[in-house]
Amino acid sequence: MTTYMIGTDLGTTSTKSVLYDQFGRVVASANVGYPLYHDQPDMAEEDPAEIWAAVVKTIQTVSQSVDTQQIAGISFSAAMHSVILLDENRQPLTRVITWADNRAAAVAAKLKREPLGQQLYEATGTPIHPMSPLVKLHWLKRAQPETFAAARYVVGIKDYIIERLSGQLQTDYSMANATGLFNLHTKTWEPRALAFAGVTEQQLPPLVDTNAVIDGLTPAVAAHLGLPAGVKLIMGASDGALSNLGVGADQPGIAAITIGTSGAVRVMTDRPYLDPNGRLFCYYVTANHWIVGGPINNGGQVFRWVRDQLYPTESAAAKAAKRDPYDDLTALAAQVPAGAHGLLFHPYLSGERAPLWNADARGSMLGITPTTTRADMARAVLEGISMNLNTVLTLTKNAEPVHAVRATGGFARSAFWCQLLADVLGQPLTIPVSFESSCLAAAVLGFQALGIVTNLDVIHQMIGTTHTYQPQAHNQARYQQLQATFDHITATLTPLYAELAALTRSEK
Known part of the structure; x- marks a missing residue:
């Protein structure tokens, strides 16, 4: 009997859900967009209700294509660095403050000049920048003190969506690692970072691995989605980590590049690597897999x-x-x-x-x-x-020598830009025909978490057709x-x- 998995990617301007069978074949896909709000200078926020509506719509759309009893789970990917403050009833007190929000720029600049900035980078692997929840929270405590004081929980967008689906609040190591609050060496919340941000460990979700499974939707949500209540939820990871897996850049010497609204360069390593000058991130993916790179x-x-x-x-x-x-x-x-x-x-x-x-x-x-x-x-x-x-x-390349690059994102639809990028990089550039690398990797992580596939290496058989651009001398x-x-x-x-x-x- 065919088994299906939904890979859902919570992006900056849209949510995508793709339904895969256990062989990685796409059965159905859906994409729903939402605005990024710039109500004041340097602001970049999203409405959590609009993201929730997009999640519901895309999951409903793709699940109609098959017998829902055969859908084993929903596994998640998400953009990093988001912050939402919740009240004691887990209702939002703020919109989603995204990675693109620059209102904490002065806080970041000051912290970067202090010894504590380098110490926190070395502990967390997150560069000191206004994108980071570490810095956003420090700024928010001073900019909106009443709202900050009323917050019972501090979460990211993926934590919030999974809580709405299941009633359970937790976060995975990969997303936590991008907050600047997580010690990548101990896989625990970092006390010095919490003190700087002004939050306690009790306000943050419990930490779990990226393959952690939540057993089922709430009855109300299951009925709303038209899915069995027993459908599993797999925590998944950050979009950057999963994009590497989804394009097959999980082997030594292969870098992944994404160009969408923003962009990123990432290599996979079997150990943490920290840039001496704090210019690269280092984030957890799975046991013995880390991504090093820059957005x-x-x-x-x-x-x-x-x-x-x-x-x-x-x-x-x-x-x-x-x-x-x-x-x-x-x-x-x-x-x-x-x-x-x-x-x-x-x-x-x-x-x-x-x-x-x-x-x-x-x-x-x-x-x-x-x-x-x-x-x-x-x-x-x-x-x-x-x-x-x-x-x-x-x-x-200081973390991992590179001999080839795999790339994905909207730019990959342009053969001219792909060739230009290969020429600039001086490396062979391979483009998978399927652009939804994060959704595919989330689904494969879900299949692995449920024991439907034995390991993540099967993704290499699922990526499908690729095209390689050789640099022109x-x-x-x-x-x-x-x-x-x-x-x-x-x-x-x-x-x-x-x-x-x-x-x-x-x-x-």
Whole structure:
């Protein structure tokens, strides 16, 4: 008899659920979006009720495709670094404060200058940055003291959703590791971090492993979803950890790159690795599996900005002709050679996490001349995003030498961008045909947790068709030249970012 698993990924702007059989074949999928709220400068919040509605809708949609009695479980992936304060009845006192929220930037900058900052990084593996719940909570206690004082529980989005489904509150090591509150060496909450954040261990969910199983939905939720009450819930892990598994980048020497709204570079290791300068994260996946890498703020959202702000007329025309505007933009970029005629773009529109860890970072385009064209600009933007990722990849090689890269995310639909990225990285770039790597890995983790598959290695048989882009020698040589200049300019501009950010704030 066929057994099914739902992999549900709680993303920054949408929730995806994919129904798989035990052989990793996709039976059905659903995706429901929701807004990111920017009510004030540096805010980036979500409504937990909207995310809950998206979870319900996607699970209901995919489960209709099969006999629900054959659905063994639901396993979860989620974006990292979120915070929700709950009252004593486990009702939200706040919206979901996401990784993209920068309101704690001053707190992060101050902590980074103090010895405690490096000590907490060495204990937790989470870089000091406003993305981290460690820093968000410290800021929240001072910015919203009444709300903070009323909080009985402090959770992330995955903890909240699983509690609504099951009535049980707990968190897994992988998600906990990204909070900055979790000691990666002892797998317990870190007392120095809790003291800085202003929370107690009793306010945080109990810690469990990523393959922990919750036995069943609440009767009311089961009826609402149209599922048997006995459907198991598997805790799962963070989207970054699962994305590595989902693209087969769980072996030594293979890096994973994701470019969606934001982006990330990750390698899998069999031991924790901490960057001496605190520039890389180190997060738990499963026993003897850790991911080391760096997240970037500025991935596909930068190309969306280009589409909307620099090419609105062309984008409108493409939409009217029922073409994808991004296809037109990449076709424009393809008209000029590697290096965009000396134009260099630094993509720090939303501050930056890796490699800078600087919330004040700002975007720039250098090398503009009277002969610079709009095609040059389009190509320079794609090259800038790619070179920034290459800077992060170079750092991860200190943890694990890399000989190949697997990539996923919305960018992978563009053959031009894939080839450009392979040329910039100077590494073979393999793209799975299925883009939902986190959902697949969550499902396989669920199957393993329930004993339906013996180990996670079976995912290599499930990934399916892939396409590999080999770096082109001429372009690769050109990008090696440009990369050195790109990094030199970054270092030169970094001391000026605080001044630029101060000018922006003074206008508000």
